[in-house]
Amino acid sequence: MKMNGGSALVKALEDVGVEVVFGYPGGVALPIFDALYDSKTLRNVLPRHEQAAVHMADGYARVTGKAAAVIVTSGPGATNTITGIANAYMDSIPMVVFTAQVATPVLGTDAFQESDITGITLPITKHNYLVKDANELVDVIAEAFHIATTGRPGPVLIDVPADVSKHEIEYKWPESVNLPGYKPTYRGHAKQIKQAVALIAKARKPLLYAGGGVLGSGAWKELKELAEFMQLPVVATLMGKGAFPEDHHLSLGMPGMHGAKYANYAITETDLLIAVGVRFDDRVTGKLAAFASKAKVIHVDIDPAEIGKNKAVDVPIVGDAKSVLAEMVAELRKANAEPRTDAWLRVIDDWRARFPFHYHAHEGVVMPQYVVERVRELSKDRPTVICTEVGQNQMWACQYTQLREPRTWVSSGGLGTMGFGLPAAIGAQIGRPGHLVVDIAGDGSIQMNSQEMATAAIEKLPVKVVLLNNGYLGMVRQWQELFYDHRYASSTLAQDCPDYVKLADAYGWLGLRVTDPADVDAALLKAFDHDGPAIIDFRVAREECVYPMVAPGGSIAEMLGGIAGGPVSEMLDGELLEEVWE
Amino acid sequence: MQNKHTLSVLVENKPGVLTRVTSLFARRGFNIDSLAVGVTEDPSLSRITIVVGGNDTSLEQVAKQLHKLINVIKIQDLDPKEMVDRELVLYKVNAPADRRHEIIEIANVFRTKIVDVGKSTLTIEATGAGDKLSAMEDLLRVYGIKELARTGKIALSRGLRDSS
Numbered sequence: 166m167k168m169n170g171g172s173a174l175v176k177a178l179e180d181v182g183v184e185v186v187f188g189y190p191g192g193v194a195l196p197i198f199d200a201l202y203d204s205k206t207l208r209n210v211l212p213r214h215e216q217a218a219v220h221m222a223d224g225y226a227r228v229t230g231k232a233a234a235v236i237v238t239s240g241p242g243a244t245n246t247i248t249g250i251a252n253a254y255m256d257s258i259p260m261v262v263f264t265a266q267v268a269t270p271v272l273g274t275d276a277f278q279e280s281d282i283t284g285i286t287l288p289i290t291k292h293n294y295l296v297k298d299a300n301e302l303v304d305v306i307a308e309a310f311h312i313a314t315t316g317r318p319g320p321v322l323i324d325v326p327a328d329v330s331k332h333e334i335e336y337k338w339p340e341s342v343n344l345p346g347y348k349p350t351y352r353g354h355a356k357q358i359k360q361a362v363a364l365i366a367k368a369r370k371p372l373l374y375a376g377g378g379v380l381g382s383g384a385w386k387e388l389k390e391l392a393e394f395m396q397l398p399v400v401a402t403l404m405g406k407g408a409f410p411e412d413h414h415l416s417l418g419m420p421g422m423h424g425a426k427y428a429n430y431a432i433t434e435t436d437l438l439i440a441v442g443v444r445f446d447d448r449v450t451g452k453l454a455a456f457a458s459k460a461k462v463i464h465v466d467i468d469p470a471e472i473g474k475n476k477a478v479d480v481p482i483v484g485d486a487k488s489v490l491a492e493m494v495a496e497l498r499k500a501n502a503e504p505r506t507d508a509w510l511r512v513i514d515d516w517r518a519r520f521p522f523h524y525h526a527h528e529g530v531v532m533p534q535y536v537v538e539r540v541r542e543l544s545k546d547r548p549t550v551i552c553t554e555v556g557q558n559q560m561w562a563c564q565y566t567q568l569r570e571p572r573t574w575v576s577s578g579g580l581g582t583m584g585f586g587l588p589a590a591i592g593a594q595i596g597r598p599g600h601l602v603v604d605i606a607g608d609g610s611i612q613m614n615s616q617e618m619a620t621a622a623i624e625k626l627p628v629k630v631v632l633l634n635n636g637y638l639g640m641v642r643q644w645q646e647l648f649y650d651h652r653y654a655s656s657t658l659a660q661d662c663p664d665y666v667k668l669a670d671a672y673g674w675l676g677l678r679v680t681d682p683a684d685v686d687a688a689l690l691k692a693f694d695h696d697g698p699a700i701i702d703f704r705v706a707r708e709e710c711v712y713p714m715v716a717p718g719g720s721i722a723e724m725l726g727g728i729a730g731g732p733v734s735e736m737l738d739g740e741l742l743e744e745v746w747e
Numbered sequence: 748m749q750n751k752h753t754l755s756v757l758v759e760n761k762p763g764v765l766t767r768v769t770s771l772f773a774r775r776g777f778n779i780d781s782l783a784v785g786v787t788e789d790p791s792l793s794r795i796t797i798v799v800g801g802n803d804t805s806l807e808q809v810a811k812q813l814h815k816l817i818n819v820i821k822i823q824d825l826d827p828k829e830m831v832d833r834e835l836v837l838y839k840v841n842a843p844a845d846r847r848h849e850i851i852e853i854a855n856v857f858r859t860k861i862v863d864v865g866k867s868t869l870t871i872e873a874t875g876a877g878d879k880l881s882a883m884e885d886l887l888r889v890y891g892i893k894e895l896a897r898t899g900k901i902a903l904s905r906g907l908r909d910s911s
Binding site: 295344347469473474 | 758759762763766767770774804807808811812814815816817818819820
C-alpha cells in the first residue's frame with residue numbers, strides 16, 4: 166500500500182495497537198497531524214504543553230501497562246518533552262515519543278526550529294532514532310515499541326524529518342524485529358532460584374522488598390502467592406506501591422526516608438532481604454552500609470546492571486519478576502517448605518502497634534494528613550487511582566493512602582518531577598475512564614502544569630485535584646526548617662495567589678475551598694460525585710512537616726519525629742525477640 | 748582496585764553508535780585512555796577497542812550499562828595475558844643531514860619503517876605494544892619530535908592453543 170511517511174506513521178501506530186496519542190502540532194509535524202486527522206481508531210488528546218503530553222502518556226502507561234504515543238514538533242516542541250522523558254526513563258515507564266524534525270537537506274544548518282533532539286535525549290531514553298530514510302520508518306516504529314515495552318521498559322524517541330513524513334513509501338508492517346544486541350533475559354537461572362529458595366525456606370526473619378519492577382512485569386499475583394505461602398512480610402517502595410495490597414496483614418508499606426518506622430526497622434533487622442524489581446535507591450536505603458546490614462540479599466531484576474549497583478548481593482537473579490517469583494513458589498511447594506516467621510511477624514506487629522504514622526491535630530486547623538486520610542476513607546467503595554504531585558503532598562499520600570489494587574498509583578519516583586501530577590492524572594483518567602482519579606497536590610507543584618486544567622475540561626476528564634495548599638514549597642521549607650536554621654529562602658508562595666476557586670471557574674472546573682476540618686468530608690464527597698473535573702483548595706496547616714524522617718545520608722534505623730522511640734537496638738531487648746533468636 | 752582494562756566492544760555499524768558508547772563512559776565518570784574503531788570482517792559490525800582505567804566494580808557497572816545499549820552486541824574485558832594488542836605511531840623527527848643515519852639506525856633496531864623523508868625531517872611508522880613504542884619515543888626525543896600521531900590500541904583475544 167502506497168502512502169506518505171506521515172500516514173505510514175499513523176497506520177503503524179494503529180497496527181501496533183496504540184489507543185491514544187498525546188500530540189501537539191507545529192510546522193514540520195503537520196504531515197503527521199494531517200494523517201492523524203483521518204485516523205478512525207486513535208484518540209488524539211491535545212495538551213497545552215509538550216511536557217504535559219509526556220506526563221499524560223506516563224500516567225496512562227502506569228495505570229494500563231500499555232505504551233502510548235506522544236507526537237510533537239521540532240525544536241522547542243521537542244525540547245519541551247525533555248523533563249517528561251527523563252521522568253519516564255527514571256521510573257522505567259514505556260512510551261514512544263515522536264519528534265518532528267527539519268527536513269534532511271537542512272539538518273545541521275541551525276534551521277528554524279531545529280534542535281538535535283536525539284543528541285539531547287541520548288542519556289534519558291532507552292533508545293532513540295533519527296529516521297533519514299522514509300523506507301525505514303515503519304520498521305523503526307515496530308522496533309521502538311518492542312524496545313519500549315519489553316525487558317526493563319522505558320521511553321524511546323523517534324525523530325522524523327519533514328521530508329521523511331512527506332515521502333511516498335510502500336507500507337509494510339514487519340513480521341518481526343531484528344535486534345541482535347537486544348535480548349532481555351526473562352527466565353531466571355534455575356540454579357540461582359534454587360539457591361534463593363533454600364535461603365527463603367530456612368530464614369527466620371525474611372523480608373520481601375518489592376518495587377516498580379513488580380508492577381512493570383505484572384507480577385503482583387506471584388508476589389502475593391510467595392508472601393502468603395511463606396508468610397513473608399512485604400515492604401513496597403514508592404514505585405511499588407500497590408504491588409501488594411496495603412490492607413494485608415503482611416504489608417509494611419513504604420520504607421525509606423519518609424517510610425514507616427516499622428518498615429525501616431524490619432529492613433534493619435531482617436536476616437534475608439528478598440529484593441524484587443527494585444534498585445536500592447538512596448531515598449530507600451539511606452546510609453548504604455547500615456541498610457539491611459544483617460541480611461543476606463537476594464536480588465531479582467530484569468536489568469543486570471541494577472544487580473550489585475548499590476548493594477552487594479548474595480544471590481543475583483536476572484529475570485522477569487513474574488516468571489522468577491512463580492518459579493520460586495513452585496520450588497518451595499515442591500520442597501514442602503513451611504513458614505517459619507511466626508515470631509518475626511509478632512515482633513513486626515509490635516513495632517506496627519507502637520510506631521504508627523502519627524500527627525498532631527490542632528483545633529480548627531485542616532491538617533494535610535487528615536485530608537489524605539479522608540480521601541482514603543471516602544474513596545474506599547469506589548475504584549480509585551491516586552496520583553500525586555511531588556513534595557510533602559506526595560509523602561503524605563504515600564503514608565496515609567491504602568491501595569488494594571495494582572496500577573492505581575501514579576507518582577513521580579526517581580526524578581521527583583514537580584508538575585507531574587495533574588497531567589499524569591489526566592493520562593490515568595483516559596486509561597481508566599471508570600475510576601475516580603484523584604491528584605493529591607501541593608500548591609507549588611500544581612502551578613507548574615496548571616494550564617492542563619483546560620485539557621481536562623475540554624476532554625471531559627473528571628479528575629479531582631485535592632490541593633494541600635500551605636503557601637510554601639513545603640518540602641523545601643521543611644529542609645530549611647530542619648537543616649538551614651528556618652531561613653526560608655525562595656520557598657514562600659501565597660495561599661491566596663492564585664485564587665484556586667476563581668481559577669477553577671475560569672477553566673470550567675468545580676472549585677471549592679475548605680478552611681475548617683469539619684467541612685473536609687462534604688467537600689470531598691461533592692467533588693467525587695461531580696461529573697466533571699474539580700479542585701478543592703484545602704487551606705492546610707502551613708508549617709507542618711512530614712514525619713517520620715531519616716536525615717539525608719543517615720541510617721534508616723534512626724528516624725526523626727513520629728512517636729519517640731529509641732534506636733532499634735534498644736527496642737529489640739524485649740522477650741519477643743528472644744523467641745526469634747531461640 | 749584501580750586497573751587498566753582493554754574492552755573490546757562489538758557494535759552495529761550504524762551512525763551515532765560511537766557517541767552512545769563514549770558518552771556513557773563520560774556520564775559514569777570514566778576517562779577513556781585510548782579508543783580505536785573500525786569495521787570488522789562483517790561489514791554490518793564495527794569493533795570499538797577502549798582502554799580505560801578505573802576500579803573493577805565501577806568498570807563492571809559501565810560494562811553492564813554498555814550492554815544495555817541496543818546497538819551493542821558483545822563486550823569483552825580482555826585479559827592482558829590472553830590478548831594480542833597493537834598501536835601504530837607516526838613520529839616526525841628533526842633530522843639534519845649529519846644525524847640522519849643515527850635516526851635510521853634507531854628505526855632499524857626497532858624494526859620500524861621510514862615512511863617520509865623531508866629536507867630536515869624523517870617520518871617513522873612504528874607498530875607494537877605500548878612499552879616498545881614508549882622506549883622508541885624516548886630515544887627519538889633526543890633529536891626533537893616535531894609531531895606525533897598515535898592510534899588507539901586495537902586488540903583481539905588470542906586463538907585457542909592447539910591441545911595436541
